[in-house]
Amino acid sequence: MTPAWHRLEAHASSPVKRHFLHGLALLDRTSYYAILVAMGVMTALVSAQVFARYVLGTSIDSADELSRLFFVWAIFLAIPHGIKVGIHVGIDALVTHFPEALQRRLAQLMAWIGAAMMAALFWISLGAVASKWQELMPTLPITAAVFYIAVLVCAGHGCLHLIAQALGLEPLPSAPDRRGGTPS
Numbered sequence: 001m002t003p004a005w006h007r008l009e010a011h012a013s014s015p016v017k018r019h020f021l022h023g024l025a026l027l028d029r030t031s032y033y034a035i036l037v038a039m040g041v042m043t044a045l046v047s048a049q050v051f052a053r054y055v056l057g058t059s060i061d062s063a064d065e066l067s068r069l070f071f072v073w074a075i076f077l078a079i080p081h082g083i084k085v086g087i088h089v090g091i092d093a094l095v096t097h098f099p100e101a102l103q104r105r106l107a108q109l110m111a112w113i114g115a116a117m118m119a120a121l122f123w124i125s126l127g128a129v130a131s132k133w134q135e136l137m138p139t140l141p142i143t144a145a146v147f148y149i150a151v152l153v154c155a156g157h158g159c160l161h162l163i164a165q166a167l168g169l170e171p172l173p174s175a176p177d178r179r180g181g182t183p184s
Contacts, residue, residue: 021169024160028084031077031157038077042070062139069137072147076154083114084161086173104172111166118159125152 049063082088095103128148135144164170 017167017169021164024164027157027160028081031080031153035074035077035081038070038074042067042074045070062137065137065139069146073150076150077157079154080157080161083158084170107172108166108168111162111172115159115162115166118155118162122152122155122159125155 045060045063045067049060049067052058052060052063095106098106125148129145129152132145132148133143136142137144137146161170165172
């Protein structure tokens, strides 16, 4: 295990919390490698399509659709990793003037609100997957729901990270200090 994992494990006093963190770390690692595969396949498809068009004078019928699918999956798999480390857009002009304890409480409250929104997105995307399941992609015999499954996975994974932050199992993302850097 990494030093970061040992720090997180130290926060988890109960076996349930440790299992939750271990499962979340496994999900992170799995999605990380899935992102690498998706980006690699997308790059190979686009390169092959360019080669086929400009060198061979032909086209790969499903290349555009598949490259878009892998791009969507890479983006939605990456969003929870951004949530984990706090690289999402945030406006903290007012909050930085509050005492540090209040800033932490507000960050926990926002994590709970974000988790509720991700849970709602999970539920809505579950309905979208069900409604799109019968539709096929135009150039492939694959359900069009695979685009919405990426949103479903993102919402569930992101919700877990927000719950971990709200419970104090993961460190809350730090706000940049007034000099433009991040606190150490």
